[in-house]
Amino acid sequence: MPQLNGGGGDELGANDELISFKDEGEQEEKISENVSAERDLDDVKSSLVNESENNSSSSDSEVSQTPPRADRPLRRQQDGGFFKSPHYPGYPFLMIPDLGNPYLSNSALSPSARTYLQMKWPLLDVPGTAALRDSRSPTPGQLSNKVPVVQHAHMHPLTPLITYSNEHFSPGTPPAHLSPEILDPKTGIPRTPHPSELSPYYPLSPGAMGQIPHPLGWLVPQQGQPMYPITAGGFRHPYQALAMNASMSSLVSSRFSPHIVPHHPHSLHQTGIPHPAIVSPAIKQEPNGELSPAANTKSPVSTKKEEDKKPHIKKPLNAFMLYMKEMRAKVVAECTLKESAAINQILGRRWHSLSREEQAKYYELARKERQLHSQLYPGWSARDNYGKRKKRKRDNKTDSTPEDFSARNKKPCVQYLPQEKMIDSPASSHGSMLDSPATPSVALASPAAPAPTHSEQAQPLSLTTKPDRHHHFPLLSKPSSSSSSSSSSSSQPTSSSGRQSTPPLLSRPLPLASLHASLLSPPSPFHQAALHSHHALFQSQPLSLVTKSAD
DNA sequence: CATCCTTTGAAGGGG
DNA sequence: CCCCTTCAAAGGATG
Numbered sequence: 001m002p003q004l005n006g007g008g009g010d011e012l013g014a015n016d017e018l019i020s021f022k023d024e025g026e027q028e029e030k031i032s033e034n035v036s037a038e039r040d041l042d043d044v045k046s047s048l049v050n051e052s053e054n055n056s057s058s059s060d061s062e063v064s065q066t067p068p069r070a071d072r073p074l075r076r077q078q079d080g081g082f083f084k085s086p087h088y089p090g091y092p093f094l095m096i097p098d099l100g101n102p103y104l105s106n107s108a109l110s111p112s113a114r115t116y117l118q119m120k121w122p123l124l125d126v127p128g129t130a131a132l133r134d135s136r137s138p139t140p141g142q143l144s145n146k147v148p149v150v151q152h153a154h155m156h157p158l159t160p161l162i163t164y165s166n167e168h169f170s171p172g173t174p175p176a177h178l179s180p181e182i183l184d185p186k187t188g189i190p191r192t193p194h195p196s197e198l199s200p201y202y203p204l205s206p207g208a209m210g211q212i213p214h215p216l217g218w219l220v221p222q223q224g225q226p227m228y229p230i231t232a233g234g235f236r237h238p239y240q241a242l243a244m245n246a247s248m249s250s251l252v253s254s255r256f257s258p259h260i261v262p263h264h265p266h267s268l269h270q271t272g273i274p275h276p277a278i279v280s281p282a283i284k285q286e287p288n289g290e291l292s293p294a295a296n297t298k299s300p301v302s303t304k305k306e307e308d309k310k311p312h313i314k315k316p317l318n319a320f321m322l323y324m325k326e327m328r329a330k331v332v333a334e335c336t337l338k339e340s341a342a343i344n345q346i347l348g349r350r351w352h353s354l355s356r357e358e359q360a361k362y363y364e365l366a367r368k369e370r371q372l373h374s375q376l377y378p379g380w381s382a383r384d385n386y387g388k389r390k391k392r393k394r395d396n397k398t399d400s401t402p403e404d405f406s407a408r409n410k411k412p413c414v415q416y417l418p419q420e421k422m423i424d425s426p427a428s429s430h431g432s433m434l435d436s437p438a439t440p441s442v443a444l445a446s447p448a449a450p451a452p453t454h455s456e457q458a459q460p461l462s463l464t465t466k467p468d469r470h471h472h473f474p475l476l477s478k479p480s481s482s483s484s485s486s487s488s489s490s491s492q493p494t495s496s497s498g499r500q501s502t503p504p505l506l507s508r509p510l511p512l513a514s515l516h517a518s519l520l521s522p523p524s525p526f527h528q529a530a531l532h533s534h535h536a537l538f539q540s541q542p543l544s545l546v547t548k549s550a551d
Numbered sequence: 552c553a554t555c556c557t558t559t560g561a562a563g564g565g566g
Numbered sequence: 567c568c569c570c571t572t573c574a575a576a577g578g579a580t581g
Contacts, residue, residue, distance in 0.1 A: 315574045320559035324575065332577095340576040341557040348558040366560075382562045385573060389554095 312388060313380050316373040319362035323351055 317325070324347050331343050331350075351359070373380070 315561075315572095317574060318560035321574055324558070328576070337578090338576095339556080339578045341555085341578080344556085344558040344576080346558090351559070363560090370561080382573065383564085386563085387572085389573065 312385065313373075313377050315382050315385060316369040317366060319359065319366040320348075320351055322365050322369070323347065323354075323359075323362045 324344065327347055327350065328340075328343060331346050332338060335343075335346070337343060
């Protein structure tokens with residue numbers, strides 16, 4: 001109960017939630033107003049409850065299972081596609097154009113960004129061409145030479161927020177070469193963020209918001225030019241340029257100075273390119289001193305061992321993480337809660353509420369990141385980072401029980417801005433701004449395309465999502481979770497087939513031709529099915545709520 | 552000061 | 567082939 005108020009859904013009825021969280025009993029009333037909102041709250045609560053239940057009786061398996069399953073299917077395909085396929089001409093293109101803008105903007109804004117920025121900028125600045133050439137031997141010096149992209153800084157901070165616009169997906173961009181043209185530092189820079197990209201809607205206060213850094217946002221700048229000097233040699237430029245993503249940015253920011261980057265045994269980024277992902281082992285992620293040159297210096301010297309072993313290369317961010325980075329600031333601004341845990345819950349719900357298309361954006365970005373990451377660090381495997389985090393107690397989590405929960409969640413999301421509602425639903429819809437037009441590109445990118453309708457429906461799903469996992473849709477594996485989950489019913493695609501085919505739906509890197517085809521043809525029966533399922537869910541949801549409440 | 556908590560997704564390993 | 571575990575970000579809370 002206590003818990004996560006903060007979690008209060010923002011999306012649907014933030015207000016409601018807030019309130020609700022006060023009195024659960026009242027939920028009903030609220031419901032009348034917004035079912036969805038209610039659900040959010042309920043969801044949260046239920047989730048809590050569930051957790052508690054799970055903890056006590058259930059095996060953790062349940063919890064863990066769901067998520068993973070979904071992923072798996074996707075992964076396979078994706079991975080295969082991405083990594084293996086040497087080239088998806090499509091990707092680069094897609095990303096580039098858009099990325100640039102969106103990312104740029106923020107650059108500096110977020111707190112995290114702040115830290116990062118310094119480091120990053122320099123890197124980012126790197127002139128594409130030069131970088132490319134150098135790629136192989138990107139000496140630190142070169143990097144340093146690079147001037148930071150001032151322009152970006154100038155850009156609206158807000159811009160970054162919107163990071164993902166349909167643009168990303170836009171097919172239009174030219175292929176491999178893109179970098180030259182688009183990337184061209186000059187050109188790239190010049191690009192200012194399109195107003196459209198900017199998130200006008202951001203209610204954030206300048207102060208708080210201003211900082212908001214969109215992780216993604218930074219990317220943009222890079223895009224303009226190849227942040228990564230990487231190169232040519234081994235890597236493909238296009239990606240690099242594109243690639244900047246949150247993770248990358250972070251990586252970069254992280255401090256990896258050239259020194260650090262040095263060589264990875266595995267990864268080789270001989271290029272020396274500092275990838276955002278790279279973190280000096282000692283430093284870990286972003287401890288305070290990320291920027292601190294000291295770290296760098298020191299690392300080279302003393303830490304050689306460690307470094308040699310391998311710089312800590314972070315995992316590429318997945319779609320949700322990217323989304324979180326982007327949206328966190330918003331959520332924080334909207335609600336008083338600052339706790340990441342609570343915010344993450346909200347974000348999780350929002351994520352589910354997003355339309356497929358919107359999610360597709362992130363999936364796509366995530367893909368790109370993975371791609372880029374793989375290119376930068378060919379030998380790297382997630383396993384390398386195992387054990388880096390000491391924690392792991394989580395397991396207990398099951399045991400931990402709700403108590404902890406409640407305790408932690410103390411802060412309620414106090415109030416969401418009135419706007420919230422707007423935000424919420426709009427959130428997805430906001431995205432609308434981005435994708436609203438739903439550029440075809442989007443569609444391409446994501447199979448989601450078909451989903452236009454979903455979005456709305458999807459939201460409701462979100463509610464159930466968690467709860468459902470446990471109860472209703474065990475199957476759901478579906479990666480795209482929300483949607484997929486719904487698919488459970490839809491499963492027709494068959495659980496098995498469904499999975500594969502629809503990882504994140506869009507995520508799969510299809511060859512251009514494929515993409516087109518996909519566009520033309522419905523993504524898959526699966527989607528349709530999903531839709532139906534959504535509907536079903538939708539309707540059912542109320543029930544679920546009831547049940548929950550009943551409970 | 553270090554870890555927890557929380558979210559979804561990705562990846563790897565084990566059975 | 568399926569399930570489980572770990573990590574990715576983030577920042578207040580907790581020990």
